[in-house]
Amino acid sequence: MSDTASFAALTEEEKMEHFMKCIEAGEKIEADDWMPDEYRKVLIKLISMHGISEIMGALPEKEWVPKAPTLGRKLGIMAKVQDEMGHGQLLLRVAEDLMKPYGKTREEIMQDLFSGDLKFHNVFHMEAPTWGDAGLIGWLVDGAAIITQTNMLGASYGPYARALKRICAEEVFHAQHGEAIIMALAEGTPEQKALVQDAVDRWWESLLMFFGPGSASTTGSSKQDITIKYGIRTKTNEQLRQDFFTKYVPRVLSLGLKLPDETMYFDQEKEEWIYQQPDWSKFKEIVKNNGPKSQERLNLRRISYENNAWVREALSGDTAAG
Structure with a gap:
């Protein structure tokens, strides 16, 4: 978008008209471009939640790193956990750039997570007690994530679209990793196949909830109309669920x-x-951090954040000194 003196001289209404024309023409909005507050705020909420969900989503599988049945599986799930944490860091940087006009940083994002103001995906509040769960997370949860995220590869906000391109490419490998685990179990002993069936039974409702409510009337809150309006996504929650x-x-x-x-x-x-x-009443309770593993995983994230404060302080000091 233009950032010239002539653009600055436009009224707010004229800027909005120009902005929407850019959206409709398929142009990318960049971090330094003018954007309406509604657009900026919905992006901050969406990308912050996405980034935090990547980080919190690594925790159920992290539990299986020491318990994976073979060295190969252990290395595979370790690599996946590392990727998910990297996705989270990448997305939080994108969100942080959007927050600059409000004088906010990633510190506020983390504090919002701990206070409950920032939600993370419902599926990552759930238990993963068996190896079947570890496989299903990779196969169906990551599969659901791919469907959701590829819907936003053409997002009007350029930095998010570019981040998603990398993330989606890696998520494909994660889904293949999970599918390989599920296939091995499904073709194994009756006990192993039972692990998969049990995981499907326990995760099915959460998978349906993953895409969000069909409308705001279902849970009292939904931003899908706004994100479609601004070209951040192209499909509704229900359309994505049907694709799944x-x-x-x-x-x-x-x-x-x-x-x-x-x-x-x-x-x-x-x-x-x-x-x-x-x-959906259960969904509302889960995302309020009242899920089976909500508090345990939040506490783990909080302890990690506090224990690594010295690293952030050291890096901040180096930056100031430089």
Whole structure:
């Protein structure tokens, strides 16, 4: 977008009109460009939540690093955890640039997480008690994330779109890693296959919730209309959920597994999956940090953040000295 003196002389209404024309033309908005507060704030919320979810999402799998059944699996899950943490750091830098006009930094993002003001994805509040869970997180949770994130590869905000390009490429490998674990278990002993079925049964409702409510009336809050309006995404939550069903329901069934929703079927006439809605009241409680592992993982993140304060202080001192 233009940052010339002539642009600065425009009224707020004229700037908004110019901004929307850029969005509609498919132009990228950069960090230093003029943008309406609504756009900036929805991006900060979205990208901060995404970044924190990448970091918090590494914790369920981190629990399986010392318990992975083979050295190869251990190395694979260690690499995945490292990638997820890197994704989080990358995204928080993007969010931090957006926060500069408000005088805020990543410190505020972390404090918002600890206070409960900043949410992280519902799936990362859940327990992962078996190796089947570790595989399912990689296969279906990361699979759901890929569907969501590829929908934003063309996001109007350039820094986010570029970050997503790298993240999505790595998430494909993560999904393949999870699928390999699931395939090995599904083709193994009856006990191993039972681990996968048990994981699918326990995670199914959370996977449906992953994409968010169909509308604001479901949970009282939804920003999907705003993000579509500004070209940050192109599909609704329900469209993304339907894409997930189309891709993964046949794969789940092909392994001889059962879906925990016996009412589910594909309506040929409507060309959509009919399914049992998850308990959205449970979703609201989970994202308020009342999930099975919410407090334990937040405490782990808090302890890590406090223990590494000296590193941040040292780096800050070096920057000031330089």
